[in-house]
Amino acid sequence: MRDLNQKKGRKRNVSAGTEVPSLSKGGPAPKNKNPIIYKEKPMISKALQDAINDQINKELYSSYLYLSMAAYFQNKSLPGFAHWMRVQESEERAHAMKLYDFLIDRGSRVALKAIDAPPSNWKGSPEVFTEVAAHEAKVTASIHALYELALKEKDYPAQVMLQWFISEQVEEEKSAAEIVASLNMIESHASAILQLDHRLSKRGSD
Ligand code: FEO
Numbered sequence: 001m002r003d004l005n006q007k008k009g010r011k012r013n014v015s016a017g018t019e020v021p022s023l024s025k026g027g028p029a030p031k032n033k034n035p036i037i038y039k040e041k042p043m044i045s046k047a048l049q050d051a052i053n054d055q056i057n058k059e060l061y062s063s064y065l066y067l068s069m070a071a072y073f074q075n076k077s078l079p080g081f082a083h084w085m086r087v088q089e090s091e092e093r094a095h096a097m098k099l100y101d102f103l104i105d106r107g108s109r110v111a112l113k114a115i116d117a118p119p120s121n122w123k124g125s126p127e128v129f130t131e132v133a134a135h136e137a138k139v140t141a142s143i144h145a146l147y148e149l150a151l152k153e154k155d156y157p158a159q160v161m162l163q164w165f166i167s168e169q170v171e172e173e174k175s176a177a178e179i180v181a182s183l184n185m186i187e188s189h190a191s192a193i194l195q196l197d198h199r200l201s202k203r204g205s206d
Helices: 046-075 079-105 125-152 156-186 190-200
Strands: 010-013 018-021
Touching (some): 046 079, 079 156, 079 190, 125 156
């Protein structure tokens, strides 16, 4: 049997740019004077890839933060507040995966980083939700910076993908601000806190 690596009958493997044997019968394949060779080329700029990887880390930190808040509320016997945080943490993981899948789909590299430990104790519900509102404002600023970079890089698919996040952040900030406002009105009235706890327990079921 002829050595398939012999010179005759070879042709270009266009994806890797290396030579592979021809499988055609009846001798070597005709030479193509202008073979198309696709070189490995990132579909997304390094700067944008790094910034999206950073954003994945921020979304995963958000998930960690809300999971910690869920545990705090569970320990305070406020299962509705805890439920709201569990739904929120699950949404944050989905945000991270949306960015993760975007990098994969664009032939880019996902580089996961260490996630910082979140706080685990607060002075009360108003402090927790004030932190949620402040955290979401920071995430919004980060998404806007990412969008600015996508504009600068003229990366149109990234712009479209990030527009979803821009709208999502409007919702995230709005819902956190509403709960902060409710808690400020309620102050420490136990029956009103329990009513709010009941309302928050319905998140995801309406
Ligand atoms: Fe994914 Fe709440 O930001």
